Amino acid sequence: MLSTRLGTLTMGTITLGAVAGVIFAATVVADDQPVAQSDATAVNPATTATAEMITVADEPVEPEISAPAIVEPEPFDYGECPPEARACVDLDGGRSWLQDNGQVTYGAVPIGQGGPGYETPRAGFHVSRKVIDDVSYVFDLAPMPFAVYFTSVGHAFHEGDPAGDSHGCVRLAPGDAEVYFHTLQVGDLIHIY
Incomplete structure (x- = not known):
């Protein structure tokens, strides 16, 4: 004063x-x-x-802006998936991802899986074949676009609604199914736990 x-x-x-x-x-x-x-x-x-x-001055007064706190990302939970697997499926977590030498390359993305009586099998599998525009001959010609088969009895990754139950396949959202189809090759290890 x-x-x-x-x-x-x-x-x-x-x-x-x-x-x-x-x-x-x-x-x-x-x-x-x-x-x-x-x-x-x-x-x-x-x-x-x-x-x-x-x-006081011709220039506007700049408000003080504090820097945002740095948030460290939580480490990715690989669960039981071995590093040599090319695709991993965590049924209990409702997710799947692609990896290369144990490093995530895509995902994790939400999945649909087999409902009661049609549970998706848990084990290590290898990609046996790929069909870009397939249907299920067992289940009323249900569409299975971008199908990547990993069992001899018809289990596959394919495009579908991840929110609903399947007949044992691993359903992926449309964009995710295309990425899996183009990334996975015959012989690649798939680990489902």
Whole structure:
């Protein structure tokens, strides 16, 4: 607070706040003597407060921005999948991913799996064949696009609704099924646990 004594007149300036380089201030005049008035300010002979605007800088005031906290990603849970498997399926976790030498290359993505009485088998398998636009001859010609077979009895990765139960196949969403189809090759190890 700046205070100045002018004859019998005491003046003080109080800073009220600052916004974008402008300071708003109030001048308090306390005395029994009348003070000269301008057109913009009326002064009471008693204690009077007037407001004035003072420009501090031509540049806007930059707000302080704190850096976001660094969040370390949680390590990927490989479960029981061995590093040599090219595709892994975690039935209990409802997910699958592709990997190369134990490093995830795609996923994990949600999967649909066999419902009661049609459980998806758990074991290590090898890709036996691939058919881009197949159907199930056992289950009413149900479409099985981008089918990647891994058992001799018809279990495969294929495009379908991951939210519903299958007859033992591993269902993948449309984009995911295409990636699996184009990535997996005959002979690749599939591990389902």
